[in-house]
Amino acid sequence: MEAQVSGLRRVLLLIFCVAGIWTAYISQGVLQENVSTKRFGPDKKRFEHLSFLNLAQNVVCLAWSYMMLKIWSRSSGEGAQWWSFWSAGITNTIGPAMGIEALKYISYPAQVLAKSSKMIPVMLMGSLVYGIRYTFSEYICTLLVAGGVSVFALSKTSSKTISKLARPNAPLGYLLCFLNLAFDGFTNATQDSITTRFPKTTAWDIMLGMNLWGTIYNMIYMFGWPQASGYEAIEFCKRHPEAAWDILFYCLCGAIGQNFIFLTISRFGSLTNTTITTTRKFVSIVVSSLLSGNPLSLIQWGSVVMVFSGLSYQIYLKWQKLQRLQKKRKTT
Template sequence: MLMGTLLYSVKYTLPEYFCTFLVAGGVSSFALLKTSSKTVKKLVNPNAPLGYTLCFLNLAFDGYTNSTQDIIKSRYPNTNPWDIMLGMNLWGTIYNAVVMFVAPLLFSNWPYADGFEALRFCQENPEVAWDIFLFCLCGAVRQNYIFLTISRFGALTNTTITTTRKFMSIVVSSVISGNPLSSKQRGSVTMVFLGLSVQIYLKWKREKGRHPSE
Protein backbone atom coordinates (compact mmCIF):
# COMPACT_ATOMS: atom_id res chain seq x y z
CA MET A 1 0.00 0.00 0.00
CA LEU A 2 2.82 2.41 0.85
CA MET A 3 4.61 1.72 -2.45
CA GLY A 4 1.40 2.14 -4.40
CA THR A 5 0.75 5.48 -2.72
CA LEU A 6 4.30 6.81 -3.12
CA LEU A 7 5.06 5.57 -6.64
CA TYR A 8 1.70 5.53 -8.39
CA SER A 9 -0.50 7.84 -6.23
CA VAL A 10 -2.93 5.02 -5.53
CA LYS A 11 -5.65 6.08 -3.12
CA TYR A 12 -6.70 3.79 -0.30
CA THR A 13 -9.44 4.41 2.23
CA LEU A 14 -8.79 4.88 5.93
CA PRO A 15 -10.50 1.55 6.82
CA GLU A 16 -8.19 -0.24 4.36
CA TYR A 17 -5.15 1.26 6.09
CA PHE A 18 -6.62 0.29 9.47
CA CYS A 19 -7.20 -3.33 8.40
CA THR A 20 -3.72 -3.61 6.95
CA PHE A 21 -2.25 -2.20 10.15
CA LEU A 22 -4.12 -4.77 12.23
CA VAL A 23 -3.03 -7.72 10.08
CA ALA A 24 0.59 -6.60 9.65
CA GLY A 25 0.90 -5.50 13.28
CA GLY A 26 -0.57 -8.74 14.57
CA VAL A 27 1.70 -10.91 12.43
CA SER A 28 4.80 -8.84 13.26
CA SER A 29 4.16 -8.78 17.01
CA PHE A 30 3.40 -12.52 17.05
CA ALA A 31 6.64 -13.27 15.17
CA LEU A 32 8.66 -11.11 17.59
CA LEU A 33 7.05 -12.75 20.61
CA LYS A 34 7.64 -16.19 19.11
CA THR A 35 11.41 -15.61 18.80
CA SER A 36 12.90 -16.98 21.99
CA SER A 37 16.39 -16.61 23.47
CA LYS A 38 17.01 -20.28 22.70
CA THR A 39 16.42 -19.64 19.01
CA VAL A 40 18.82 -16.71 19.00
CA LYS A 41 21.51 -18.79 20.73
CA LYS A 42 21.35 -21.32 17.89
CA LEU A 43 22.47 -18.68 15.39
CA VAL A 44 26.17 -18.76 14.54
CA ASN A 45 26.54 -14.99 14.14
CA PRO A 46 23.32 -13.21 15.12
CA ASN A 47 23.09 -9.83 13.42
CA ALA A 48 19.79 -8.09 14.10
CA PRO A 49 20.51 -4.89 12.08
CA LEU A 50 21.40 -6.95 9.00
CA GLY A 51 18.31 -9.12 9.45
CA TYR A 52 15.98 -6.14 9.77
CA THR A 53 17.65 -4.46 6.78
CA LEU A 54 17.12 -7.54 4.62
CA CYS A 55 13.49 -7.78 5.77
CA PHE A 56 12.95 -4.11 4.92
CA LEU A 57 14.47 -4.56 1.45
CA ASN A 58 12.36 -7.66 0.86
CA LEU A 59 9.18 -5.80 1.83
CA ALA A 60 10.15 -2.78 -0.28
CA PHE A 61 10.78 -4.82 -3.43
CA ASP A 62 7.69 -6.92 -2.77
CA GLY A 63 5.59 -3.78 -2.38
CA TYR A 64 7.02 -2.34 -5.58
CA THR A 65 6.23 -5.55 -7.45
CA ASN A 66 2.66 -5.74 -6.14
CA SER A 67 1.85 -2.09 -6.86
CA THR A 68 3.36 -2.36 -10.35
CA GLN A 69 1.25 -5.44 -11.07
CA ASP A 70 -1.87 -3.48 -10.11
CA ILE A 71 -0.86 -0.62 -12.41
CA ILE A 72 -0.24 -3.01 -15.31
CA LYS A 73 -3.66 -4.56 -14.73
CA SER A 74 -5.39 -1.15 -14.71
CA ARG A 75 -3.49 0.28 -17.70
CA TYR A 76 -3.72 -2.86 -19.81
CA PRO A 77 -7.01 -4.54 -18.87
CA ASN A 78 -6.64 -7.13 -21.64
CA THR A 79 -3.48 -8.49 -20.02
CA ASN A 80 -4.31 -11.91 -18.64
CA PRO A 81 -2.65 -13.51 -15.58
CA TRP A 82 -0.48 -15.79 -17.69
CA ASP A 83 1.06 -12.84 -19.56
CA ILE A 84 2.34 -11.45 -16.26
CA MET A 85 3.37 -14.92 -15.13
CA LEU A 86 5.31 -15.46 -18.36
CA GLY A 87 7.08 -12.11 -18.04
CA MET A 88 8.07 -12.73 -14.43
CA ASN A 89 9.43 -16.23 -15.10
CA LEU A 90 11.18 -15.16 -18.31
CA TRP A 91 13.09 -12.34 -16.65
CA GLY A 92 13.70 -14.47 -13.57
CA THR A 93 15.28 -17.14 -15.79
CA ILE A 94 17.49 -14.54 -17.48
CA TYR A 95 18.65 -13.05 -14.17
CA ASN A 96 19.38 -16.48 -12.68
CA ALA A 97 21.26 -17.57 -15.80
CA VAL A 98 23.48 -14.49 -15.58
CA VAL A 99 24.17 -15.03 -11.87
CA MET A 100 24.73 -18.78 -12.15
CA PHE A 101 26.55 -19.12 -15.47
CA VAL A 102 27.90 -15.79 -16.71
CA ALA A 103 29.13 -14.21 -13.47
CA PRO A 104 31.26 -17.26 -12.41
CA LEU A 105 33.08 -17.04 -15.75
CA LEU A 106 33.81 -13.32 -15.30
CA PHE A 107 34.81 -13.46 -11.63
CA SER A 108 37.04 -16.27 -10.41
CA ASN A 109 36.11 -15.71 -6.75
CA TRP A 110 32.34 -15.51 -7.35
CA PRO A 111 30.82 -16.39 -3.94
CA TYR A 112 27.28 -17.27 -5.02
CA ALA A 113 25.54 -20.19 -6.70
CA ASP A 114 27.45 -21.82 -9.52
CA GLY A 115 25.21 -23.25 -12.24
CA PHE A 116 27.94 -25.48 -13.60
CA GLU A 117 28.19 -27.31 -10.28
CA ALA A 118 24.42 -27.79 -10.34
CA LEU A 119 24.62 -29.29 -13.84
CA ARG A 120 27.40 -31.64 -12.77
CA PHE A 121 25.33 -32.74 -9.80
CA CYS A 122 22.36 -33.50 -12.09
CA GLN A 123 24.59 -35.50 -14.45
CA GLU A 124 25.98 -37.53 -11.56
CA ASN A 125 22.52 -38.01 -10.01
CA PRO A 126 19.99 -38.29 -12.88
CA GLU A 127 17.27 -39.46 -10.48
CA VAL A 128 17.01 -35.89 -9.19
CA ALA A 129 15.29 -34.90 -12.45
CA TRP A 130 11.97 -36.24 -11.15
CA ASP A 131 12.24 -34.14 -7.98
CA ILE A 132 13.08 -31.03 -10.03
CA PHE A 133 10.08 -31.69 -12.28
CA LEU A 134 7.71 -32.03 -9.31
CA PHE A 135 9.14 -28.89 -7.73
CA CYS A 136 8.60 -26.90 -10.94
CA LEU A 137 5.10 -28.33 -11.41
CA CYS A 138 4.03 -27.40 -7.88
CA GLY A 139 5.54 -23.94 -8.36
CA ALA A 140 3.62 -23.44 -11.62
CA VAL A 141 0.33 -24.46 -9.99
CA ARG A 142 0.99 -22.10 -7.08
CA GLN A 143 1.79 -19.23 -9.43
CA ASN A 144 -1.45 -19.79 -11.31
CA TYR A 145 -3.44 -19.20 -8.14
CA ILE A 146 -1.34 -16.16 -7.24
CA PHE A 147 -1.68 -14.41 -10.60
CA LEU A 148 -5.34 -15.29 -10.95
CA THR A 149 -5.94 -13.68 -7.55
CA ILE A 150 -3.93 -10.60 -8.52
CA SER A 151 -5.76 -10.29 -11.83
CA ARG A 152 -9.23 -10.62 -10.34
CA PHE A 153 -8.96 -9.10 -6.86
CA GLY A 154 -5.72 -7.08 -6.85
CA ALA A 155 -2.30 -7.40 -5.26
CA LEU A 156 -3.47 -6.23 -1.83
CA THR A 157 -5.90 -9.15 -1.54
CA ASN A 158 -3.20 -11.57 -2.66
CA THR A 159 -0.77 -10.18 -0.08
CA THR A 160 -3.40 -10.52 2.64
CA ILE A 161 -4.01 -14.16 1.68
CA THR A 162 -0.33 -15.11 1.61
CA THR A 163 0.37 -13.27 4.88
CA THR A 164 -2.56 -14.99 6.58
CA ARG A 165 -1.39 -18.37 5.31
CA LYS A 166 2.08 -17.85 6.77
CA PHE A 167 0.59 -16.64 10.03
CA MET A 168 -1.71 -19.66 10.30
CA SER A 169 1.26 -21.96 9.64
CA ILE A 170 3.04 -20.43 12.63
CA VAL A 171 -0.03 -20.72 14.87
CA VAL A 172 -0.76 -24.33 13.85
CA SER A 173 2.88 -25.36 14.34
CA SER A 174 2.80 -23.81 17.83
CA VAL A 175 -0.35 -25.75 18.71
CA ILE A 176 0.93 -29.04 17.27
CA SER A 177 4.28 -28.73 19.05
CA GLY A 178 2.45 -28.25 22.33
CA ASN A 179 3.61 -24.68 22.98
CA PRO A 180 0.70 -22.77 24.56
CA LEU A 181 0.14 -19.21 23.39
CA SER A 182 0.80 -16.44 25.87
CA SER A 183 -1.72 -13.68 26.49
CA LYS A 184 0.29 -11.30 24.28
CA GLN A 185 0.39 -13.86 21.47
CA ARG A 186 -3.36 -14.37 21.76
CA GLY A 187 -3.72 -10.61 21.46
CA SER A 188 -1.70 -10.72 18.22
CA VAL A 189 -3.93 -13.48 16.86
CA THR A 190 -6.99 -11.40 17.75
CA MET A 191 -5.53 -8.40 15.87
CA VAL A 192 -5.02 -10.47 12.72
CA PHE A 193 -8.49 -12.01 12.67
CA LEU A 194 -10.11 -8.67 13.54
CA GLY A 195 -8.35 -7.05 10.58
CA LEU A 196 -9.40 -9.87 8.26
CA SER A 197 -12.99 -9.75 9.52
CA VAL A 198 -13.24 -6.01 8.90
CA GLN A 199 -11.78 -6.47 5.40
CA ILE A 200 -14.37 -9.14 4.59
CA TYR A 201 -17.16 -6.91 5.92
CA LEU A 202 -16.00 -3.90 3.88
CA LYS A 203 -15.77 -6.00 0.74
CA TRP A 204 -19.26 -7.42 1.34
CA LYS A 205 -20.59 -3.89 1.89
CA ARG A 206 -19.02 -2.65 -1.38
CA GLU A 207 -20.41 -5.57 -3.34
CA LYS A 208 -23.84 -5.02 -1.83
CA GLY A 209 -23.68 -1.35 -2.84
CA ARG A 210 -22.86 -2.28 -6.43
CA HIS A 211 -25.76 -4.75 -6.65
CA PRO A 212 -28.51 -3.34 -4.41
CA SER A 213 -31.25 -5.36 -6.11
CA GLU A 214 -29.51 -8.59 -5.21
Protein backbone atom coordinates (compact mmCIF):
# COMPACT_ATOMS: atom_id res chain seq x y z
CA MET A 1 0.00 0.00 0.00
CA GLU A 2 2.82 2.40 0.92
CA ALA A 3 4.53 1.63 -2.40
CA GLN A 4 1.32 2.49 -4.29
CA VAL A 5 0.98 5.79 -2.42
CA SER A 6 4.64 6.59 -3.08
CA GLY A 7 4.22 5.76 -6.78
CA LEU A 8 1.11 7.93 -7.00
CA ARG A 9 2.98 10.83 -5.39
CA ARG A 10 5.77 10.53 -7.97
CA VAL A 11 3.26 10.52 -10.83
CA LEU A 12 1.47 13.58 -9.41
CA LEU A 13 4.83 15.34 -8.90
CA LEU A 14 5.81 14.58 -12.50
CA ILE A 15 2.47 15.96 -13.77
CA PHE A 16 3.07 19.05 -11.61
CA CYS A 17 6.56 19.51 -13.13
CA VAL A 18 5.28 19.06 -16.71
CA ALA A 19 2.45 21.55 -16.14
CA GLY A 20 4.86 24.03 -14.52
CA ILE A 21 7.49 23.88 -17.28
CA TRP A 22 4.96 24.01 -20.10
CA THR A 23 2.93 26.86 -18.55
CA ALA A 24 5.98 28.97 -17.65
CA TYR A 25 7.88 28.64 -20.92
CA ILE A 26 4.93 28.68 -23.32
CA SER A 27 3.73 31.86 -21.58
CA GLN A 28 7.25 33.28 -21.79
CA GLY A 29 7.38 32.48 -25.51
CA VAL A 30 4.08 34.28 -26.15
CA LEU A 31 5.30 37.31 -24.15
CA GLN A 32 8.66 37.31 -25.97
CA GLU A 33 6.88 37.30 -29.31
CA ASN A 34 4.55 40.07 -28.17
CA VAL A 35 7.44 42.31 -27.09
CA SER A 36 9.33 41.72 -30.34
CA THR A 37 6.43 42.15 -32.80
CA LYS A 38 3.79 44.28 -31.09
CA ARG A 39 3.31 48.01 -31.69
CA PHE A 40 2.73 49.82 -28.39
CA GLY A 41 0.73 52.91 -27.58
CA PRO A 42 -1.08 55.41 -29.82
CA ASP A 43 2.17 56.12 -31.67
CA LYS A 44 2.42 52.41 -32.65
CA LYS A 45 6.10 52.11 -31.75
CA ARG A 46 8.02 48.82 -31.64
CA PHE A 47 10.25 47.89 -28.70
CA GLU A 48 13.56 47.79 -30.60
CA HIS A 49 15.89 47.12 -27.65
CA LEU A 50 15.36 43.37 -27.33
CA SER A 51 18.74 42.83 -25.62
CA PHE A 52 17.19 44.59 -22.61
CA LEU A 53 15.13 41.42 -22.06
CA ASN A 54 18.32 39.55 -21.15
CA LEU A 55 19.32 42.14 -18.55
CA ALA A 56 15.83 42.12 -17.01
CA GLN A 57 15.82 38.31 -16.98
CA ASN A 58 19.28 38.23 -15.31
CA VAL A 59 18.22 40.64 -12.57
CA VAL A 60 15.00 38.77 -11.74
CA CYS A 61 16.69 35.32 -11.79
CA LEU A 62 19.61 36.65 -9.70
CA ALA A 63 17.21 37.90 -7.02
CA TRP A 64 15.21 34.67 -7.20
CA SER A 65 18.27 32.36 -6.89
CA TYR A 66 19.68 34.41 -3.99
CA MET A 67 16.34 34.12 -2.20
CA MET A 68 16.15 30.35 -2.84
CA LEU A 69 19.71 29.83 -1.56
CA LYS A 70 18.86 31.67 1.65
CA ILE A 71 15.60 29.78 2.16
CA TRP A 72 16.27 26.23 0.95
CA SER A 73 19.95 25.56 0.37
CA ARG A 74 21.90 23.53 2.92
CA SER A 75 25.16 23.89 1.00
CA SER A 76 28.36 23.42 3.01
CA GLY A 77 30.02 26.28 1.15
CA GLU A 78 32.32 23.87 -0.72
CA GLY A 79 30.66 24.41 -4.09
CA ALA A 80 31.92 26.68 -6.87
CA GLN A 81 32.14 30.35 -5.91
CA TRP A 82 30.41 33.04 -7.95
CA TRP A 83 33.63 34.23 -9.62
CA SER A 84 34.12 30.76 -11.19
CA PHE A 85 31.35 31.50 -13.70
CA TRP A 86 32.89 34.61 -15.32
CA SER A 87 33.79 32.92 -18.65
CA ALA A 88 30.51 31.00 -18.96
CA GLY A 89 28.76 34.24 -18.08
CA ILE A 90 30.23 35.94 -21.17
CA THR A 91 28.94 33.35 -23.64
CA ASN A 92 25.66 33.00 -21.72
CA THR A 93 25.20 36.77 -22.16
CA ILE A 94 26.08 36.92 -25.87
CA GLY A 95 24.28 33.72 -26.93
CA PRO A 96 20.73 34.47 -25.67
CA ALA A 97 21.10 38.08 -26.87
CA MET A 98 21.67 36.78 -30.40
CA GLY A 99 18.68 34.44 -30.08
CA ILE A 100 16.38 37.28 -29.05
CA GLU A 101 17.77 39.64 -31.71
CA ALA A 102 16.94 36.97 -34.32
CA LEU A 103 13.24 37.70 -33.68
CA LYS A 104 13.65 40.96 -35.59
CA TYR A 105 14.43 38.96 -38.73
CA ILE A 106 12.58 35.61 -38.45
CA SER A 107 9.33 34.44 -36.84
CA TYR A 108 9.12 32.91 -33.36
CA PRO A 109 8.34 29.38 -34.71
CA ALA A 110 11.40 29.62 -36.98
CA GLN A 111 13.57 30.70 -34.05
CA VAL A 112 12.34 27.84 -31.83
CA LEU A 113 12.92 25.32 -34.61
CA ALA A 114 16.44 26.60 -35.37
CA LYS A 115 17.39 26.54 -31.68
CA SER A 116 16.08 22.96 -31.41
CA SER A 117 18.91 21.81 -33.70
CA LYS A 118 21.53 22.06 -30.94
CA MET A 119 22.74 18.52 -31.64
CA ILE A 120 24.05 19.51 -35.11
CA PRO A 121 26.92 21.81 -34.02
CA VAL A 122 27.68 19.46 -31.10
CA MET A 123 28.11 16.47 -33.43
CA LEU A 124 30.07 18.50 -35.99
CA MET A 125 32.50 19.74 -33.34
CA GLY A 126 32.81 16.28 -31.81
CA SER A 127 33.49 14.62 -35.16
CA LEU A 128 35.80 17.24 -36.72
CA VAL A 129 37.72 18.42 -33.65
CA TYR A 130 37.76 15.45 -31.29
CA GLY A 131 37.36 12.57 -33.77
CA ILE A 132 34.31 11.14 -31.97
CA ARG A 133 32.54 8.33 -33.83
CA TYR A 134 28.76 8.42 -33.79
CA THR A 135 26.32 5.59 -34.43
CA PHE A 136 24.17 5.28 -37.56
CA SER A 137 21.05 6.04 -35.45
CA GLU A 138 22.60 9.28 -34.20
CA TYR A 139 23.31 10.36 -37.78
CA ILE A 140 19.66 9.59 -38.68
CA CYS A 141 18.53 11.89 -35.83
CA THR A 142 20.83 14.66 -37.05
CA LEU A 143 19.69 14.31 -40.67
CA LEU A 144 16.03 14.55 -39.64
CA VAL A 145 16.68 17.67 -37.58
CA ALA A 146 18.97 19.32 -40.15
CA GLY A 147 16.59 18.44 -43.00
CA GLY A 148 13.57 19.79 -41.13
CA VAL A 149 15.26 23.09 -40.27
CA SER A 150 16.52 23.45 -43.86
CA VAL A 151 13.09 22.80 -45.39
CA PHE A 152 11.48 25.26 -42.96
CA ALA A 153 14.09 27.92 -43.77
CA LEU A 154 13.72 27.48 -47.55
CA SER A 155 9.91 27.30 -47.60
CA LYS A 156 7.83 30.38 -48.25
CA THR A 157 6.79 32.36 -45.17
CA SER A 158 3.31 33.90 -45.19
CA SER A 159 3.05 37.62 -45.90
CA LYS A 160 1.10 38.05 -42.65
CA THR A 161 4.06 36.71 -40.65
CA ILE A 162 6.60 38.81 -42.58
CA SER A 163 4.57 41.98 -41.98
CA LYS A 164 4.91 41.50 -38.21
CA LEU A 165 8.73 41.40 -38.28
CA ALA A 166 10.76 44.56 -37.67
CA ARG A 167 13.34 43.88 -40.41
CA PRO A 168 12.70 40.59 -42.28
CA ASN A 169 16.02 38.96 -43.16
CA ALA A 170 15.89 35.16 -42.87
CA PRO A 171 19.62 34.40 -43.50
CA LEU A 172 20.70 36.84 -40.78
CA GLY A 173 18.02 35.53 -38.39
CA TYR A 174 19.09 31.89 -38.80
CA LEU A 175 22.77 32.86 -38.52
CA LEU A 176 22.08 34.56 -35.18
CA CYS A 177 20.25 31.42 -33.97
CA PHE A 178 23.14 29.11 -34.87
CA LEU A 179 25.67 31.46 -33.26
CA ASN A 180 23.44 31.33 -30.19
CA LEU A 181 23.74 27.51 -30.26
CA ALA A 182 27.54 27.69 -30.59
CA PHE A 183 27.84 29.97 -27.55
CA ASP A 184 25.39 27.75 -25.62
CA GLY A 185 27.66 24.77 -26.34
CA PHE A 186 30.63 26.55 -24.74
CA THR A 187 28.46 27.64 -21.79
CA ASN A 188 27.28 24.07 -21.13
CA ALA A 189 30.79 22.65 -21.44
CA THR A 190 32.15 25.25 -18.98
CA GLN A 191 29.35 24.58 -16.49
CA ASP A 192 30.06 20.83 -16.68
CA SER A 193 33.76 21.54 -16.06
CA ILE A 194 32.94 23.65 -13.00
CA THR A 195 30.58 21.06 -11.48
CA THR A 196 33.20 18.35 -12.09
CA ARG A 197 35.84 20.37 -10.22
CA PHE A 198 33.39 21.37 -7.47
CA PRO A 199 30.98 18.40 -7.02
CA LYS A 200 29.07 20.06 -4.17
CA THR A 201 27.92 22.90 -6.42
CA THR A 202 24.11 23.15 -6.30
CA ALA A 203 21.75 24.21 -9.08
CA TRP A 204 21.08 27.43 -7.15
CA ASP A 205 24.84 28.16 -7.01
CA ILE A 206 24.97 27.85 -10.81
CA MET A 207 21.88 30.00 -11.27
CA LEU A 208 23.28 32.68 -8.95
CA GLY A 209 26.75 32.74 -10.53
CA MET A 210 25.50 32.76 -14.12
CA ASN A 211 22.91 35.48 -13.54
CA LEU A 212 25.29 37.62 -11.47
CA TRP A 213 27.85 37.74 -14.29
CA GLY A 214 25.06 38.12 -16.85
CA THR A 215 23.78 41.16 -14.92
CA ILE A 216 27.29 42.69 -14.79
CA TYR A 217 27.99 42.16 -18.51
CA ASN A 218 24.55 43.30 -19.64
CA MET A 219 24.70 46.40 -17.41
CA ILE A 220 28.02 47.35 -19.04
CA TYR A 221 26.59 46.67 -22.51
CA MET A 222 23.28 48.45 -21.96
CA PHE A 223 24.51 51.42 -19.86
CA GLY A 224 28.29 51.54 -20.31
CA TRP A 225 28.40 54.60 -22.60
CA PRO A 226 26.18 57.62 -23.27
CA GLN A 227 24.57 56.21 -26.44
CA ALA A 228 23.89 52.78 -24.88
CA SER A 229 20.36 51.52 -25.59
CA GLY A 230 19.50 50.74 -21.97
CA TYR A 231 18.47 54.34 -21.35
CA GLU A 232 16.21 54.28 -24.42
CA ALA A 233 14.68 50.96 -23.30
CA ILE A 234 13.79 52.40 -19.88
CA GLU A 235 12.33 55.54 -21.48
CA PHE A 236 10.25 53.35 -23.80
CA CYS A 237 8.90 51.38 -20.82
CA LYS A 238 8.02 54.64 -19.04
CA ARG A 239 6.08 55.85 -22.06
CA HIS A 240 4.50 52.44 -22.70
CA PRO A 241 3.74 50.69 -19.35
CA GLU A 242 2.17 47.78 -21.26
CA ALA A 243 5.61 46.86 -22.59
CA ALA A 244 7.10 47.10 -19.07
CA TRP A 245 4.46 44.67 -17.75
CA ASP A 246 5.11 42.24 -20.62
CA ILE A 247 8.85 42.33 -19.83
CA LEU A 248 8.26 41.78 -16.09
CA PHE A 249 5.94 38.81 -16.71
CA TYR A 250 8.46 37.44 -19.25
CA CYS A 251 11.18 37.48 -16.57
CA LEU A 252 8.96 35.94 -13.89
CA CYS A 253 7.98 33.12 -16.27
CA GLY A 254 11.68 32.40 -16.87
CA ALA A 255 12.48 32.32 -13.15
CA ILE A 256 9.51 30.05 -12.36
CA GLY A 257 10.41 27.80 -15.31
CA GLN A 258 13.98 27.40 -14.03
CA ASN A 259 12.61 26.29 -10.65
CA PHE A 260 10.52 23.56 -12.26
CA ILE A 261 13.48 22.44 -14.40
CA PHE A 262 15.72 22.11 -11.33
CA LEU A 263 12.97 20.22 -9.48
CA THR A 264 12.51 17.84 -12.44
CA ILE A 265 16.25 17.15 -12.78
CA SER A 266 16.67 16.54 -9.05
CA ARG A 267 13.69 14.13 -8.77
CA PHE A 268 13.49 12.47 -12.20
CA GLY A 269 16.82 13.06 -13.96
CA SER A 270 18.00 15.06 -16.96
CA LEU A 271 16.50 12.66 -19.53
CA THR A 272 12.97 13.29 -18.25
CA ASN A 273 13.67 17.01 -18.25
CA THR A 274 14.93 16.84 -21.87
CA THR A 275 11.75 15.02 -22.91
CA ILE A 276 9.50 17.61 -21.25
CA THR A 277 11.36 20.62 -22.66
CA THR A 278 11.52 19.12 -26.17
CA THR A 279 7.77 18.50 -26.29
CA ARG A 280 7.25 21.98 -24.83
CA LYS A 281 9.06 23.52 -27.82
CA PHE A 282 6.71 21.71 -30.21
CA VAL A 283 3.67 22.93 -28.25
CA SER A 284 5.14 26.47 -28.25
CA ILE A 285 5.18 26.47 -32.07
CA VAL A 286 1.55 25.28 -32.17
CA VAL A 287 0.44 27.88 -29.61
CA SER A 288 2.34 30.65 -31.44
CA SER A 289 0.74 29.69 -34.74
CA LEU A 290 -2.76 29.62 -33.27
CA LEU A 291 -2.66 32.63 -30.92
CA SER A 292 -0.15 35.02 -32.45
CA GLY A 293 -1.24 34.92 -36.08
CA ASN A 294 1.86 33.25 -37.54
CA PRO A 295 0.26 30.75 -39.93
CA LEU A 296 2.51 27.90 -41.13
CA SER A 297 2.21 26.23 -44.51
CA LEU A 298 1.79 22.45 -44.90
CA ILE A 299 5.47 22.19 -45.90
CA GLN A 300 6.50 24.09 -42.76
CA TRP A 301 4.35 21.85 -40.56
CA GLY A 302 5.99 18.85 -42.23
CA SER A 303 9.44 20.25 -41.38
CA VAL A 304 8.33 20.80 -37.76
CA VAL A 305 7.31 17.13 -37.56
CA MET A 306 10.68 16.10 -39.08
CA VAL A 307 12.65 18.05 -36.47
CA PHE A 308 10.69 16.76 -33.49
CA SER A 309 10.73 13.20 -34.85
CA GLY A 310 14.53 13.43 -34.87
CA LEU A 311 14.61 14.88 -31.36
CA SER A 312 12.15 12.26 -30.07
CA TYR A 313 14.24 9.48 -31.59
CA GLN A 314 17.34 10.95 -29.92
CA ILE A 315 15.55 10.90 -26.54
CA TYR A 316 14.54 7.26 -27.15
CA LEU A 317 18.18 6.34 -27.90
CA LYS A 318 19.29 8.03 -24.67
CA TRP A 319 16.61 6.13 -22.76
CA GLN A 320 17.81 2.82 -24.24
CA LYS A 321 21.40 3.65 -23.29
CA LEU A 322 20.31 4.49 -19.73
CA GLN A 323 18.41 1.21 -19.46
CA ARG A 324 21.50 -0.76 -20.57
CA LEU A 325 23.67 1.04 -18.02
CA GLN A 326 21.19 0.30 -15.22
CA LYS A 327 21.07 -3.40 -16.17
CA LYS A 328 24.88 -3.54 -16.21
CA ARG A 329 25.06 -2.00 -12.73
CA LYS A 330 22.56 -4.54 -11.38
CA THR A 331 24.57 -7.49 -12.72
CA THR A 332 27.88 -6.21 -11.29
